[in-house]
Amino acid sequence: MAECHPVGFQWVMEAKARGAKVIHVDPRFTRTSALADIHVPLRAGTDIAFLGGLINHVLANGHEFRDYVLSYTNAATILTEEFADTEDLAGVFSGLDADERTYDFHTWSYEGTEVQAAAGQREKMRPDRSAPAGVAASGRGEAHGSGGARVPSDAPRDETLTHPRCVFQVLKRHYARYTPEMVEEVCGVPPDVFAQVCDLLVANSGRERTTSWVYSVGWTQHTVGVQYIRAAAILQLLLGNIGRPGGGILALRGHASIQGSTDIPTLFNLLPGYIPMPHAASNEGLREYLDTESTQKGYWAYADAYLISLLKAWWGGAAKADNDWCYDYLPRLTGSHSxxxxxxxxxxxxxxxxxxxxxxxxxxxxxxxxxxxxxxxxxxxxxxxxxxxxxxxxxxxxxxxxxxxxxxxxxxxxxxxxxxxxxxxxxxxxxxxxxxxxxxxxxxxxxxxxxxxxxxxxxxxxxxxxxxxxxxxxxxxxxxxxxxxxxDLTWDYPTKGPLDEPEAEAVLAEINGWDADGNPLSSYEQLQPDGSTACGCWIYCGVYADGVNQAARRRPQAEQSWVAPEWGWAWPANRRILYNRASADPDGKPWSERKAYLWWDAEQEKWTGHDIPDFPPTKAPGYTAPEGARGKDALAGDDPFIMQADGKGWLYVPTGLLDGPLPTHYEPQESPVTNALYSQQRNPVRQISAFVHPADRFAPSGHEPGADVFPFALGTYRIAEHHTAGGMSRWSPYLAELAPELFCEVSPELARLRGLEHGGWATIATARGVIETRVLVTERMAPFRMAGRTTYQVGLPYHWGHGGPAPGDAVNELTHMALDPNSHIMETKALTCDIRPGRRPRGAARLDLLRDYQRRAGITAETGTEVSG
Amino acid sequence: MTIHPLPDPVVASGWTDAPPRMGFFTDTSVCIGCKACEVACKEWNAIPARGTEGSSDLAQDFTAMSMDNSMGLGADTWRHVAFIEQRKPLGIQEPGQFHGDDPSGSDVLALAAQGSGTPPSEAGMTPTTPGPAGEFRWLMASDVCKHCTHAACLDVCPTGSLFRTEFGTVVVQEDICNGCGYCVPACPYGVIDQRPEDGRAWKCTLCYDRISVGAEPACAKACPTDSIQFGPLDELRARADARLASMHENGVTDARLYGRDPDDGVGGDGAFFLLLDEPEVYGLPPDPVDTTRDLASMWRHAATAAVTVLAGIAVTFAGGSGRRSRR
Amino acid sequence: MGVGQWLASWPVVRQVTQGDPGAHGAAVKSPESAHLAPRTADADRVVKSICPFCAVGCGQNISVKDDRVTQIEGDPDSPVSRGRLCARGSSSLQLVTNPQREHRVRYRRPHGTEWEDLDLDTAMDMIADRVIASRRQGWEWESGGYHVRRTLGVASLGGATLDNEENYLIKKLFTAMGAVQVENQARI
CATH class of the missing domain: 3.40.50.740 (Rossmann fold)
Structure with a gap:
């Protein structure tokens, strides 16, 4: 965080000055570690084992925030008898179809229910048609970034949390093997350091205190990236750290509008506001689309209003009831188009x-x-x-x-x-x-x-x-x-100035939306499924309320509350902490005065506090939904997770993820070690099969023959001096001079082992490519000692390329295209490599060296692609 | 006539009704090494980047000195962030890393014993100061001109280019500087340096232009964690004393102030520091002395005298070659 | 300048008359120093902005003089950043005024070995023609027996420094075009 988000890090320093403990979990000792209270170096690619260890510590010792867990999560929900865990099936879940490299989700569901298909599997619900070839995923999991997948809200529960098939007990069994000893063996984290983290985490959670987790692409860029975040979500829900001030799981995103690029997505699988792009198999017509994509309970029940308002924004007068609001104008997915x-x-x-x-x-x-x-x-x-x-x-x-x-x-x-x-x-x-x-x-x-x-x-x-x-x-x-x-597209924006620049505010107004009379909307609650409202992105509805650009608000920080609600505008509805109903207990009282944020005012019969309620503002804590209620009316007064189909935070994900309902440690696509937790080495449904190409080969892992040709762990990252691939920094002389050349970071031990000269040159090879870098030998890159062996790591900041004033080889010559199946994000944070002293060969000899490596490792098109391997 | 004692450099420099003396307090214990200060300084003062036209250093390559590629203060680097890798615990830090007993045989202690003074070309690794195995910390510190109370650079300047402002800061007036270079060896900290194009000397002005209108210097304004604090020197000293006391209370006994003491060899610095180790570790002289204090200074009375240009050039070479020992 | 004025500005005289016998301060203040002012002092306007690098979203104040950006620094009013900027944010002025920025359309014809000049209007027209052709060439009404109504002929990859409004128009136009391969740094 100090490296890539230095100005954000000022708040960590503020917290530290007020007594907060800062724990930095990272393979490398970075600028962030330097200012942390504890640095926990762990082998890259093992965070689920680490988080699983923490979950096990909480569950095994009864440290969960019981009242929170019982009321606000699906801990009590009972699962179907068909569900089989990784404990039962040697590291995979029930429903694995090894030929198709997919899971059948049906056995993961709540008892006595039919659930919505997971991402990209919907075509299987149509037995009358064959699934298009190669369709593993169309990114539906991501579509539920805003709305939960469909599950019924009336699944049986066991309030004592003792039923062997209730989520709580399933969770307990699943993580029982994530012991401190296992954490040491997998992650290389010594037991005393791990115990310290456990103690600090538990002591700093509960009614009086909250802990927050902050992550970046070190968690997402893995073949099990989504499950990393899920593991943190489980931990935070167990400890009652979601929806509360000082809690949460905070994604530190790396670009000025990368969040906006997801909300108003230039992404293949989404329409604005996390509305899924129509899938050819299950979303043929508008009705089928809404049947499969909307939920009965919570705010995702209004998917029809959100989508039809979007269609009206795009196709205006041409979008009519009798042509399904131009739904057919939307192109269809048949799988991943990342x-x-x-x-x-x-x-x-x-x-x-x-x-x-x-x-x-x-x-x-x-x-x-x-x-x-x-x-x-x-x-x-x-x-x-x-x-x-x-x-x-x-x-x-x-x-x-x-x-x-x-x-x-x-x-x-x-x-x-x-x-x-x-x-x-x-x-x-x-x-x-x-x-x-x-x-x-x-x-x-x-x-x-x-x-x-x-x-x-x-x-x-x-x-x-x-x-x-x-x-x-x-x-x-x-x-x-x-x-x-x-x-038919509405495409008539006013322009200004000598260049005929479109008025950006006119575009913002369309994103915000308007009613039938053209008046700006102020809330997504006003959206209608009858074509009377138009809205380009429902979660942004309100950003142009009253015809005022709310995003341009700049009341100085010194002139408003600590929540600073009048600076800019946060979606949805200018709420600053999501799910903030959970900051109060089921009766609507703050869990503690110290952590009061939102509470029920019984006299005024409404929610009040420091933020805008992320909850129906007048729904009393004791409200129970009548039979057959829909949408927000179906939410009980103690259902804080209003976008989820059951109103609860999910410890267990019955549907919506492609690679399992519970995070499970798998080794990365390429790993120097064998999975110590399960005989299943890698995520069985990682996305690789679409990309078989001679330029995208994988190295063998662990004990596989040839793995010793690429014996070192390789990770890529950013440093404070540059920005991503360098387009905005390498050409700026003031930044270029601060880090003028590509370099790798290695430990003194590895330098000695391979004869690397500090300040000299090294050649780094993976199964895909060969690059040269300068060498920085530093104790900040400690080797990991696990299970009697030492794993060395090579660190590579990836900002350089062959152009510009600060040139260097591109680190992405080394990386591959094995992806997380849910998010289609590549695994660049944990690879294997070899490193040798000196510069790389020039010209065709560079290719010869690569081929030599591939030959010695015995790499073929099949290497590393096994489902069960 | 002697220059000591000099109770108030501002008054002695002929300023009446002067504002309070202004300075920097750089608290290195909260520095995150982001180098915002370096860039903000260069942007504001339009300092040439290395490797670009007008720069004093055309080389622009990797130094292998931890994350430091700026090397030190100079004509084109008025703020410089030092990175020091150390075998020492920080706070309750418990890194849990293995080094000392590594069976692969790398004697990192011996490597580290070479100390931070080892040139990167000769170092086996990033220069690391020694300490017990299993403990590690990374110090970062933003260095700057000290704006000494007794400023030798100013004393030796024959043209009156270097002068003391009404804020008590020491500034090179580039419209006066003739490039003689006398100031370069005079500086006990090795701060001031010349640009090759015309030999004029350059260094931090404490953003004289900005503070003249009540604005903060660019580096202090940008600093994300308030490691660099700007203000009246009296206030800064009080703040630093309180900070030091609280660190000592919390067991950080190595913490110390550097340049805070008005009785030191330069009469105290206008820009002083809180350090977590000996000054030498940061590349700072442990006991800086005003180099002109024992000289019968002829320069002071000769501000208008003709300048011995040849001598200036000689000094330039003598002063310039030692500090810039890059490959 | 009269003789008296000239004489009074002579440093030796100032040393004596201004109580600066060492000629360290007031007596040697140069003409440039005497007229020193920050370059932002005479800005025509200060425009409120947001840092274009990472997603912390630090406030920026942009000083403009004669329709040129003369300085970019932190906005102290921002509750996010309190006026601070990191090294990247502090380099924003260089980012936008960098002489290495290319301000001309460059064109490389198929199999060409050099860049060529091209008029922006012509370039836009050529691109529109190519979009139409590729869209049609890659068009699919059906795929695997399913109705898809799309083109795989045209793809887009955007950076995550695009404004929301820009992303919105890109998604809107490309979707109407039938393109599904619309992607962004937000994934990678």
């Missing part, structure tokens, strides 16, 4: 045109070579950025030119580089890591041909629509049908 599948589509020649907007995949995306190979097979490529980044120039200076794999003259890709406007040169909003929208005002006009992406998108759309409209007379009926969604 950026990694896009590369495969480029290589196959299906995808012929590519827009790269403020992104640098040629060095910044995992397995950058695959990205370049894909781009080299395009008809055309548009790159919009500040400088001529590597994604614009690879055809003349990329690594494949150096090795002779490609010749510039042979590359047929037509490349357009369009200069982009900076944040100072345009109006717009960023959504920060706290879900808060903040408006940035234009200060100056951009120079030359530089334009905002708003300008580019708007004028590109305008031109395309003009061209298509002009061609309509001669178009075939099929053409006309294909073009209707574009021609």
């Amino acid at each position: 950026t990694f599948e896009t590369v495969m589509a480029q290589l196959e020649g299906t995808c012929t045109g590519y827009f790269v907007l403020g992104q640098n995949p040629a060095v910044g995306t995992s397995n950058a070579k695959m990205q370049r190979l894909g781009m080299a097979n395009l008809d055309w490529l548009v790159v919009r950025d500040f400088q001529l980044i590597e994604s614009a120039t690879w055809w003349s200076d990329g690594p494949e030119i150096e090795t002779g794999e490609m010749r510039t003259e042979d590359i047929g890709t037509e490349v357009f580089f369009l200069p982009a406007a900076a944040h100072t040169e345009k109006d717009g909003s960023f959504t920060n890591t706290q879900r808060m929208l903040q408006w940035h005002h234009q200060a100056v006009e951009p120079d030359g041909d530089a334009r905002s992406d708003l300008w580019f998108t708007y004028h590109l759309g305008r031109r395309i629509r003009q061209k298509l409209a002009a061609a309509q007379e001669t178009a075939t009926p099929e053409d006309r049908d294909r073009d209707r969604p574009l021609l």
Whole structure:
């Protein structure tokens, strides 16, 4: 956090000054460790074992916050008899289909219920049709980032938490083997350090105290990344640390509007506001879509209002009841269409045109070579950025030119580089890591041909629509049908200034939405499923309430409360802590005065406190829902998790995840060790099969033959001096000089073992590539001693590329495309490698060295792809 | 006439109705090494980056000195963050890492014994100061011109370019500086340095322009954790004393103030520090002395005298080559 | 400047008359120092903004003089950042005024070995034509027996410094185009 979010870290320092204990769990000793009370070095890729150990400590010693757990979680819910745990099946859950690399979720459900299909499995519910080939996941799990998956709210419960099939007991059994000894063996964390963390965590949770967990991509970029976060969620729910001040699980996101890019997603699987993109198999028509995607209870019951309002925002007058509000205009998914599948589509020649907007995949995306190979097979490529980044120039200076794999003259890709406007040169909003929208005002006009992406998108759309409209007379009926969604699109934004820049605030107004008379809406509760409201992103509804840009509010911090509700605007409804109903006990009283945040005011019959209630504001704590109630009416007065279909926080996930209902430790795709917890080495349903390609091979792991060719753990990360793949930092001389060259960090022990010279050069190889780096030998990179053996780690900050004033090899030459099946995020935080002294070979010899490594390790297309391995 | 004692440098420099003396208190115990100060300083003062036009150092490469690639204060680095890797516990820190008894045979203690003074090219690892095995900490500290009470740079400056402002700070006036370079060896901290293009000397001005209108210096304003604090020196000293007392109470007995004492060899610093170890560990002289204190200074009365340019150049070479010993 | 004025500004005279016998301070204050002012002092306006690097969302104040950005620093009013910026945030001025920024459209024709100049208007027109062609070429009404109404011919990958409004228009346009391969740094 001190490395990548230094200004956010000021609040950690404030807390520390007030007596908070700061525990830093990280394989490396970083700037954050330097300021922490305890640094817990753990082997990369073992966080579930560590968190599982903490869960086991809480459960085995009765440290759970019983009142919270009983009322606010699904601990008491009883599971179906068919469910079999990893304890019973040697490390996998019931329902594994090894051929399809998927789980059948049916056996994970609550007793006596039929549940909604997990992501991408919906086609199986239609026995009349065959599933499209290769469909493992269309990212439905992510769609439930806002709304819970469908489960019934009336599943049987055991309030004593003793029923052997209640979630609480299942949880206990599942984590019983995550003992301190196992934590030491898997993670390399000594028992005394682990005990210290256990004690601090338990002592700092409960009625009077709360603990928060902060994570970044060190948790998400794994083949079991979602389950990392789930493990933290279980721990925090058990300890009563969700929905309360000082609690929570906080994602530290790395880019100015990366949260906004998820909320208003430029992501294949989502529509704005976490509404799933329609899936071809289960969402053929609007009715089928709503039947499968909405819930009976909670706010996800209003999915119809959210979706239809979106369709009205996009297609305006053309969206009518009799055409299902233009639902058919939405393209359908048949599986994953993530950026990694896009590369495969480029290589196959299906995808012929590519827009790269403020992104640098040629060095910044995992397995950058695959990205370049894909781009080299395009008809055309548009790159919009500040400088001529590597994604614009690879055809003349990329690594494949150096090795002779490609010749510039042979590359047929037509490349357009369009200069982009900076944040100072345009109006717009960023959504920060706290879900808060903040408006940035234009200060100056951009120079030359530089334009905002708003300008580019708007004028590109305008031109395309003009061209298509002009061609309509001669178009075939099929053409006309294909073009209707574009021609019917509402695309008439006002423009301003000499460049005809679209008014960003007009776009914000559409995102916020309006009623039938065109008045701005103020809350998503006003949205209707009858076409009378339009709203571009339901969770952002209210950001333009009263026609005022709420994101531009800037009441100085000194002039308002500590919650600072009048600075910017946080979704949803300007609530600053989600699920804050849980900050009060079931009766609506604060759990403690010290931690009072939201409480029920019996006299005024409403919720009050420091924040806006994330709960129906006048729903009394003692309210029970009548039979057959729907939506918010179905929420009981003590159901704080209002987006969940049962109103409860989920210790156990009966549906919605592809790789199991409970987090389970699996070794990364590539690991120097064998899984000590189960005979199952890797996540059996990790996403790999779609990407079989000679440039994306995997190394053997653990005891597999050839694993010793890549004996060291490799992790990638960022440092304080640079920003991501360097597009915004390597070209800035003041940042470039602070960290002018790619370097690796290794321990003195590893340096000695491999003869690496401090300050010298090293060559690092994985099953995919070979790079050279400078060497920093430091005690901050300690080896791990586990189960009688030592594991050495190599650390690589990934900011460099072959272009710009601070050049270096791209670390993403080394990384691969094995993904988390739920989120389709690649595993770049735990790989295996070899390291040797000296610079890498030049030209074709670089490839020879790679082939030599592959040959010695016996790597084939099948290596590391086994389901049960 | 002697320059000592000099009870109030501001009054002695001819300022009447001067504002309180202003300074920096850099509390290194909360520094996170983010280098915001380095960049904010360069942005505000438009200092050339290394490797760019006008810079004093065209080399721009990896130093292997922990996370430090700026090396030290100089003409183009007016704030510099030092990184010191150490075998010492910090607070209740219990790192639980293995090094000392490693069977692979790496004698990290011996490596560490080389100390932080070892040039990176000769070091077997990031220079680490010794200590018991199993304990580790990483010190970070933002260094800056000390704005000495008795400032030798100012005393030796023949042109009056270096002068004491009404805030008690020491500033190079670039419209006066003739590049003689006398100030460079005079500085007991090795702070001030010349740029090669015209030999003029440059260093921290404590953002003279900003503080003249009541604004904070750029580095102090940017500092995320308030490691760099700016204010009236009296207030800063009181704050630092309280901070030190509380650290000692909490068992951080190594904590100490550096440059706080008005009776030290430079009469106390306008920019002083809270350190967690000996000054040498941070590359700071343990007992800095005003280099002009024993000289019969001819310069003071010769502000308008002709300058011995040749001597200046000679000093430039003498002073410049020792400090910049990069490959 | 009269002789009297000239004489009074002569440092030796100032040493004596201003009580600065050592010529350390007031007596040697230079003309530049005498007229020193921060470059933000004469800004035409200060524009409120947000740091474009990480997602902490620090407030920025942007000083503008003669329609050029002259300084970017932290906004003390922000409850997020209290006026502070890290190294990256502090480099924002350099980011936006960097002479290495490319302000011209560059064009590389298929199999070309060099960049060429291209007019922005022409480039936009060419891109629109190519989108239409690739969209049609990669069009699917059906896939695996399912109705899909989409194109796999066009894809997009956006960075996460795009504004919400920009993301919204991208998602809206590309979805209407039938493109499903719309992705963002938010995943990777």
